[in-house]
Amino acid sequence: MSCTLPGRFRRQTAVATNPVVIGDVVELELGEEDGSGQIVEIAPRRNxxxxxxxxxxxxxxxxxxxxxxxxxxxxxxxxxxxxxxxxxxxxxxxxxxxxxxxxxxxxxxxxxxxxxxxxxxxxxxxxxxxxxxxxxxxxxxxxxxxxxxxxxxxxxxxxxxxxxxxxxxxxxxxxxxxxxxxxxxxxxxxxxxxxxxxxxxxxxxxxxxxxTPGLREFGLVGLEPPALGHHFPEMARVLPECRFPNCTHDHEPGCGVKERVHEFLVGSDVVDAVISAERYESYLSMLAAVRLGDADTGR
Ligand SMILES: Nc1nc2c(ncn2[C@@H]2O[C@H](COP(=O)(O)OP(=O)(O)OP(=O)(O)O)[C@@H](O)[C@H]2O)c(=O)[nH]1
Ligand SMILES: [Mg+2]
Ligand SMILES: [Zn+2]
Incomplete structure (x- = not known):
């Protein structure tokens, strides 16, 4: 069924390109004759x-x-x-x-x-x-x-x-x-x-x-530099070892993350203690993007 979306929903969401998306739970009012509908309510999103x-x-x-x-x-x-x-x-x-x-x-x-x-x-x-x-x-x-x-x-x-x-x-x-x-x-x-x-x-x-349509890049939103490491599980585990609580793991002394960046060894039993060079490189690329406030460099 095709539905219309009243303009007030668009005005509410100035920070997003699309006010209603797939997965949204909506309330509809059905048109009398043509079987069309109008979205009258968008339920709060779980995520x-x-x-x-x-x-x-x-x-x-x-x-x-x-x-x-x-x-x-x-x-x-x-x-x-x-x-x-x-x-x-x-x-x-x-x-x-x-x-x-x-x-x-x-x-x-x-x-x-x-x-x-x-x-x-x-x-x-x-x-x-x-x-x-x-x-x-x-x-x-x-x-x-x-x-x-x-x-x-x-x-x-x-x-x-x-x-x-x-x-x-x-x-x-x-x-x-x-x-x-x-x-x-x-x-x-x-x-x-x-x-x-x-x-x-x-x-x-x-x-x-x-x-969904193919992505050209996956630009980051809603991240500050010191938060980024928390979203890398292997880094999150060793963050308490960094000397500074707001460490960004690239230039700071006493960084527990940088110390652990090694070539990843498949099947190795030291894997838990190791951060792969590839993941660290991804991290640095994202960090640079987040710092610029322009998280769109892709790769
Ligand atoms: N050899 C091989 N070809 C595949 C496989 N899956 C998809 N293809 C081919 O890859 C091409 C692209 O597939 P699509 O399903 O259109 O790719 P998509 O990810 O939906 O692309 P967009 O809609 O443009 O984002 C088609 O020619 C498919 O036949 C696979 O498992 N093996
Ligand atoms: Mg496709
Ligand atoms: Zn650190």
Whole structure:
């Protein structure tokens, strides 16, 4: 059903680009004749996932979805290639809003000799940090079997770069979902921004799954420099060891975080004591963005 939104809702939300989003619980008034409706009330949100609105002034947020039980960052093995920096930005924003997050590595059928070690590395890294990691292949009939059990019940959202296969996964998981998909450019190895608006689709047997448009970047909102480290679980654990309580872990003496930045060793029993160089690099890139008040550098 198509519904209108009175202008007063737009005026109320000067800091967000979109006053009503997928996942919102709304009260409708139904039109008498044409079956259309008008939104008269938006219920308070249990939570939301936002990013900084692209190309807008500082502080304007774009809400991706409200009332989420689990947010999934979808990445692909190749075409486009795995982007740890984007995963880390997404995980930080999910943590800011206190939303459980997981990682889907799609196009597992494209794992070859060259990419196998990298995929072991990334999946091991995020699993050790406590995030669920699920490999999928949307072009294989049973390529999402494990993911299906993770999605049983609740409100889920797929977020990720264009072309990683979010809509293809939705189509495999939900027969009849009928989301449009399109080839990745051979030249740039990037997607074509095929999905243009977010859609929440009912999962047969229970739960809801949102397909969203591909992200160009994941700009941070609502973060101050000393807070950033708290959203990296491996850093949060050692923060009490920093000499200064507002340590930002880049230039301060007596920093417990910097001391622990090492090459991550897969399967090593010292993993708990170690912060991977990749994650620390992500942290520094985000810190620079947060300091500038322009959290949009992407990677
Ligand atoms: N080999 C392989 N190709 C896949 C897989 N999943 C998706 N693709 C292909 O990747 C391309 C992009 O898939 P989409 O589902 O449109 O990607 P998307 O993430 O929804 O992209 P946007 O809507 O632009 O954000 C299509 O050509 C798919 O057939 C997979 O698991 N393996
Ligand atoms: Mg899509
Ligand atoms: Zn420190």
């Amino acid at each position: 939301k996932l936002s990013r900084r609105a692209a190309g807008r002034r500082v502080g304007v947020e774009h809400v991706i979805m409200a009332n989420i039980d689990m947010a999934w960052i979808v990445q692909s093995v190749q075409k486009p290639k795995f982007n740890g920096g984007l995963v880390d930005r997404f995980l930080v924003m999910a943590s800011v809003y206190d939303i459980p997050a997981g990682i889907i590595i799609n196009k597992a059928d494209l794992i070859d000799e060259r990419s196998a070690d990298a995929m072991d590395f990334w999946s091991g890294l995020y699993e050790d940090l406590g995030y669920p990691v699920v490999f999928t292949s949307a072009t294989t009939p049973d390529g999402a079997a494990q993911l299906r059990s993770e999605l049983a019940g609740g409100m889920h959202v797929f977020v990720g770069a264009s072309g990683v296969g979010k809509s293809s996964l939705v189509n495999l998981l939900i027969p009849g979902a009928d989301q449009r998909t399109s080839h990745v450019s051979e030249r740039t190895r990037k997607g074509r921004h095929t999905t243009t608006f977010a859609e929440l689709i009912r999962i047969p047997g229970g739960g809801w799954l949102a397909d």
